[in-house]
Amino acid sequence: MRRVVITGMGALTPIGASVEAFWENLVNGKSGIGRITRFDASNFPCRIAGEISGWEPEQSFTPREINRKDRLSLYALKAVKEAIDQSGLLSSSYDNERIGVIWASGNAGIETIEDGLLEFAKNPAMVRFSPFYVPKSLLDTPSGEIALEYRFMGINYSVVSACASSNSAIMDALNYIRWNKADVIVAGGSEAPITRALIGGFGAMKALSRNNDNPQGASRPFDRDRDGFVMSEGAGALILESLEHAQQRGAHIIAEVKGAAMSNDAFHATSTHPEGDGAARAMRLALQDADLLPDDIGYINLHATGTRVGDVSEIKAIGQVFINHTPLLSATKSSTGHLLGAAGAIEAVASVMALKEGIVPATINIDHLDESIPAGIPLVRDMPVKAHLKNVMSNTFGFGGHNAIVIFGSSE
Template identity: 50%
Template sequence: MKRVVITAMGALTPIGNNLEDYWTNLKAGKSGAAPITRFDTEKFKTKFACELKDFDLGEFIPKSEARRYDPFTSYALVAVNEALENGKIDFDKLDTNRIGVIWGSGNGGIQTFTEEMVDYVKNGETPRFNPFFIPKIIADIASGIISIKYGLRGPNFTTISACATSTTAILDAFNHIRWGKADMIITGGSEAPITIAGVGGFNASRALSTRNDDPTTASRPFDTSRDGFVMGEGAGALVLESLEHAQARGADIIAEVVGGGMAADAYHLTGTHPDGEGAYLGMTEALREAEISANDIDYVNMHATSTPMGDISELKSLERVFGNATDLSISATKSMTGHLLGAAGAIEAIASVMATVDDIVPPTINTSEVEPEWADKYDLTLGEAKSRKVDYAMSNTFGFGGHIATAIFKKFKA
């Protein structure tokens, strides 16, 4: 099997519109939550989310082109463009038949779908749909457009596994390169779910926080007063390639992908297994594939969405895998970014990778009263980032339907 490395990354998040700002604000413990500006929330239970800030799409994509895309695709293109610029990747010098795109989105073009259906109802029974309606809403279109834009003819598809989506995409990219099916793959995920359907739907399932009086503190993983997650939007892009390919082109190597685990809770439509059965299987499989023990992991970026049952089940699974590992640092970066659903795994993979690069664990913010049973078991990195050695970082993501995906990243050593 080939070794797989990460050579470039790009980020578009509620706390930073590029990789540098995202990582800086993550370390600083900045919250991206604020009142929703996209639509009138008067009749909604939840009136806030983690929207992008000071973001002008026109700076990246001409309006004539952007009209053909749902925002989730536009977000993908922005993050990918940054990654390619950061990695100084020149496709004219590479075999693009050996370069692929494996992208993830849990909701696809939900904004376009919502707008078109509302217009249809308002304008009577005559169907007057946008000619780009279908291409804009299908979840696979972002990977297709990325490949078209850059002329990439390698493996090209989209993964969908709810909130585990982009971690699944990263692991698929990892495997395709290990198997020799491609030399380089652009991977990650994007999501634009802050719509009347997205917020209304998650409100109906009682998954969102309703802490409307103080949005910035609403996402509070592990806290006794947590009441649901905060929705976020954006994208994260990573360029994966075989070690041989990266070295041959003189790339700067950021980190290595060494293992992944995918499993299922096989328990409930939307809830996690009470004892974290699927999460346990995903983490142990990732460790097995990486050929390391639990004691080798320095940092775990938790899925931890700030839901009453989800946080506890993940902590239970963590205890099964790591025992009482007093030297293990964990944190929940969704406390700052909100939950980007299908794109969560991508931006959290980036956070995990940067932890190995800078030897810094980003914090968990807003958590003041930890569930008593777990208060003294782990270093939850509360309030402030922590400087410590991070050779191995693990990232967990779980999704509706019981989907589990765990990835392990390693500080690169030639």
């Protein structure tokens, strides 16, 4: 099978609207969580979220484009442009029929869906919806929009596996290129979930933090006093390319995608397996796919969202797999919040930057480590640490029992 490399990355997050800004704020321990401004959340139990910082759609799109696209697509197109620009793909010779797009989201165009239904509820006798209502709200619209923008005519579809969606997209892209079904695939995910329906819905499940008086300290994986995750929005994009294709066009290679795997807990509709059995199985399969041993992994970007069961079960899963050597661990959601279906894409960017720069970003907001977390585990806290990394792992888990793991390796 062909080797697959990364030649471009893009990021749009609550702590930065580019890869450079995102990484700088991540290693400096910044939090992107604040009070919700998208709508009046004063009557909601959770009134905080991670909204995009440093960018507004008007900076990149015309009013006509904004009117015709949900934030889901706008975020995707913004992140993809940065990734494509970095890759230098458009300035080289390529076959657009051999370039695909595999894009992820957990919730589709929920803002469009919500706004349309609320308008209809005000006056159901009118039965009048926007002609853009359906195309703006569909889950696969971003993948189509990306293809249309760049005339990419290869493999094209969208992926949903809840909060594991982006890693699922990266895994699919990896395999299609390996199998010589494409030369280049734009992979990643976007999410625009800061709406009344999702804040209210996840809040009703008691999944969201209610630390409204301390937004920047609310996303606190592994802390004794954590009370749920903080919902965030944004997008991450990766340009995956066969090694041969990248070399032929003289592209700068950032990292290699070594392997990936998925599994399912088959345990509960929303809760992870308490012992982390499904997650452990996915990690083992990813190592096997990458032809690596546990000792070859230097850092794991944890899924850790700040839920009581999830954080502990992930550590238990790691303990099942990494018996003789535990890699450095950190939870970057402590800074970004949880981007749901886009989480894997953003954390892929963070993992690759850690590999490239030799820096493991810290888990912030741990004031009192949960007593259920084994003492002595190499959890990077408070300050980033320097490390020579050859291979890193990125974990994502989702409602429905989905587990998706991706392993990245140095380009050297």
